[in-house]
Amino acid sequence: MKARLDFRSASPEANKAMSALHKFVQQCGLEHNLLELVKLRVSQINGCAHCIDMHTKELRAAGESEQRLYLLNAWRESPFYSQRERAALEWAEAVTRLRDQDVPDDVYDAVMSEFNETDLVNLTLALVAINGANRLNIAFRTVPGSYRPQTRFSAGASGTALPGR
Template identity: 60%
Template sequence: MKARIDFRNAAPDVFKAMRDLEAGVRRSALEHSLLELVKVRVSQINGCGYCLDMHIKEALAAGETGQRLYLLSAWREAPFYSPRERAALSWAEAVTLVSTNELPDELYAEVREQFDEKATMELTLAIIAINGWNRLVKACRTEVGSYVPAAVA
């Protein structure tokens, strides 16, 4: 597919705001591995090839196993995810699909068992950020496949 628009140059101030949100997520106390799992799962739901390519490469470069990434779309059936990761993935799915699903109190309670108030907000903002990136790069048809992780570059 041909790219539609280069959002970095077309709206640099707005792009900077997105980058600032992402920088805040990276500065959070949440584990890098957890953030990458959440970003991959949300990108799977949204069908975002660019973000899948990016975050799978980032996760692998940071030491994530292929097995956990291959099975991420079926994480409820796989024994490879911790209770903390499971709570984050459940929350990520619910927040991503908020237009068609509720955010039940039981799920929030499950999240709060694993994350304090600050971490819950950081996780929620990380989910909001990757949903925004997914929508931005899909709308602009950003080229898929060329991303090189910083650890490799």
């Protein structure tokens, strides 16, 4: 696979805008691993190899178990996710798969039982950000494999990584 173009350098202002969105999400107060789980799940749904590679590496660097990573695409059938994670994953799937439908009331009710209004808006913005990153990386064929985790959990890392970076 060969990249079509480097969208970051082709439009530095667009990259700056996306980076600001991802930075907000990173600092919004939601749990790091929860955000990375929903980013990974959305990337699986969208088929974004670059983002799957990135968020899997981020989760491993943050201490996530291999078992939970392997079972993420079957989270409904797995006992290894909390009620809060389940609600976030259900919300992530519903918001990502909007084609000719809305987000069902039962999904909204479930996520509202685990998140306050501010956190739900921030979680939804995280979904907007990862869906956007997926679309950029898929459209321009960003080649997976070179990403190195930069989370605060990595040895010697001082910052966190932005999707697509």
